[in-house]
Amino acid sequence: MTLTHIFKTKANRLLVVFFTFILVLSCDMIFKSEVEKQPLARVGSTYLYKEDINELLKNNISKEDSASFVTNYINNWATKQLLLSKSKINLPQEKLQEFNDLIENYKTDLYTRAYKDALVSKSEDTIISNAELTTFYDNEKENFKLKEKLVQLRFIELPLEFINKENVALRLDRFNATDRKFLDSIGIQFRKLNYNDSIWVRASRVINEIPPLTLENEDRYLKKSQFFELQDSLGVYLAKVSNVLNPNDISPLSYIKPTIKQVLLNRRRLALIRKLETEIIDDAIKDKEFQVYGQD
Template sequence: MKFKTLIFLIVVIITTSCSFFKKADDRIPIARVNEAYLYDDDIKDLITDATTKEDSVLLVQNSINRWATQQLFVDGAMLNLSEEKQATFNKLIEQYKNDLYTKAYIEALVKKNIDTTLANDEAETYYENNKEAFKLNEELIKFRYVHVDENIINFKAIKEKFQRFNLKDKKELDSISIQFKSFSLNDSIWIKVSQVMDKISVVNPENKDELLKKSNFLQLKDSLGVYLMQINNVLLRNETAPLEYVKPTIKQIVINKRKLELIRELEKDITKDAIKNKQFEIYN
């Protein structure tokens, strides 16, 4: 009798101890489907300070309904799908989880170790060896422009400075640029003609060819004023894009190649280290 009482007391103590050390789930359930619960923490990010009370109620209700519908389908699948089918899905889920973890870890390692600098000589070498890959599929120009009111007091002086455009002229035009409706005085960079046409509505398919003439000056009017445009240089379709224009693309290509090489090295090294540290072994 005493032995049975002792056993009973031990069981009670063990059960009580397990319950005591078990972390309490203090989350607040807001919905249940069979044995699954939806908690307030699961939907707290749906509502922001800017959300109205009416919208909040609607968002929460819709979210609960979507969760319940999905959970009911999942429960139905667990009851009706074959064990073989469920096993296949579980393998896919496990593989997807592994792929996510692997990708995140590799990306972190690559980010930490990759060299993202590109020396000029490296860019030039890649460019010279792959010029055929850099044929233009649209026109590029180097140009500057200002858009001013047609009746602006100093229009003649602005036009003169704009066309001559020495260092002093550029500085003076910069200093009065607040008078311009819009402008771009940096004529040392290549720009797509399509971008020019998108930005400057007065340029259209009918007068586009005027943009494609080197050293050409244009003066075009619209309902808001006058555009002064100076074309410095032109590159047409199928011509080779200049290095300065494609350098960002080359940099991305080179860095992507470095990433692939680094990933291959990481894959080899992690396996070698695991074998060396006896974390990985193949049984005969």
């Protein structure tokens, strides 16, 4: 069963419910006419009704503000309607035709895009396996060179008045199981902390987290296996850099994985759309809804 057949079956059910609702509603509305609407303004044969702006009026707006808003809205609406009317009279016919073609093309694009998105969303598989990610990465890794330095590090920010700074620094640098347990036990005293040095982080983000670290001095501190301590008027910053990747190095898979996943999803989506378009043409030819006539 094709994508279009699946969608048509569900769509037909929705249409039955929709038209039943419209039929019931029309029995109530059949004797009502637009005369009952309260007009606020008129430009030529085009009317602006009170109900058109009711939703724009906030419940907590005062009467004075409401009156001012309505007046401004009416004037703006009238200006647009008058300009539109004048443009249709005074613009060259070729320009009007050009605009009408653009409007029709835009409307067609909106409808067709919404329809294709609806079909694709019902059939699209959004799961990307690790094997797919790895294969793509291995084949395309030369296209994933870094534009910015990446670092892996452990980090703690201490308040200035912290007493046992030397012990914390020693344990953060060494960081065995006992050290991790100790640091966890007193972590509530730290202003900031990050023990996960398996995650790659942009150097610019590290600089934002550690104010004494700057673009000018980062090469001194952001080096592989480097432990450093910096201080300013706000706090003391302790960090152990585990690893560093520089610009033009190949981006690690763990860092680039979200980008690769999006690329693969986009490719999969495009393939589904192409399949859908082919099925629509084939179905239309089969049902004699589409025919190309021979040209002399």
